[in-house]
């Protein structure tokens with residue numbers, strides 16, 4: 001079955017819709033890029049086309065075809081390559097086809113990606129289509145922000161909002177998908193993407209999480225050794241890269257938190273600091289890093305927030 005994670009409210013709403021036995025003719029899925037709108041559309045298609053008893057069963061032929069994207073009754077349209085907007089011609093093309101009966105399923109699903117990029121003419125053409133939909137068609141509009149859609153369209157769709165998971169939920173999902181990958185890389189990617197699973201997956205394809213992990217380790221050494229210039233040197237590489245910096249700060253914070261919990265348990269910490277740090281000092285450092293991460297999110301200048309963080313931590317270590 002197509003898996004949906006961390007969107008309990010949206011999944012419950014979909015359950016209600018399918019429980020009533022008939023899907024609405026037009027559904028709008030709203031959420032920032034990377035929140036799983038296409039996956040959610042796939043799950044709706046599976047519910048609609050499943051031939052099993054409990055829909056979606058995940059095992060019938062239709063369910064399997066939806067999952068490996070080979071079902072002939074799902075039509076996917078997005079902004080053509082090289083274009084910025086979803087063109088009105090493409091909406092007309094959909095209108096030309098939509099009245100043709102399904103191939104093998106009980107209905108046809110049209111997934112319309114990036115619907116928010118449609119201009120007024122395209123949205124009006126779409127409106128005509130969803131005002132008088134063929135009885136066997138379900139339109140699924142994907143959009144990043146419903147405020148970009150015409151009121152007249154919004155009044156005719158069932159809207160479902162997807163939410164960005166927390167960083168912890170994102171790490172959990174990444175762990176399930178990549179059990180072989182190092183925990184600190186997954187953690188770095190989740191933090192850098194602020195929980196957005198699609199963006200975290202994209203980050204994992206880059207060298208950024210490993211840079212973050214290596215730098216967090218070096219920073220811990222330099223901070224506990226009182227080497228402020230070494231800290232500033234490492235942090236200078238982030239002047240224009242707040243995304244990787246947020247990964248590094250998150251890992252650095254975890255390192256200090258780990259130091260503290262290891263000392264409470266009387267265990268040796270996973271990585272030894274340059275010199276002994278008291279638990280209270282480690283807690284203080286973690287707090288300062290948290291604050292720096294907050295300032296980063298509020299667009300405080302990066303060199304300034306890094307310098308303040310380094311000074312405060314070194315001062316806390318006395």
Ligand SMILES: [Zn+2]
Nearest residue numbers: 050057060063
């Ligand atoms: Zn099925």
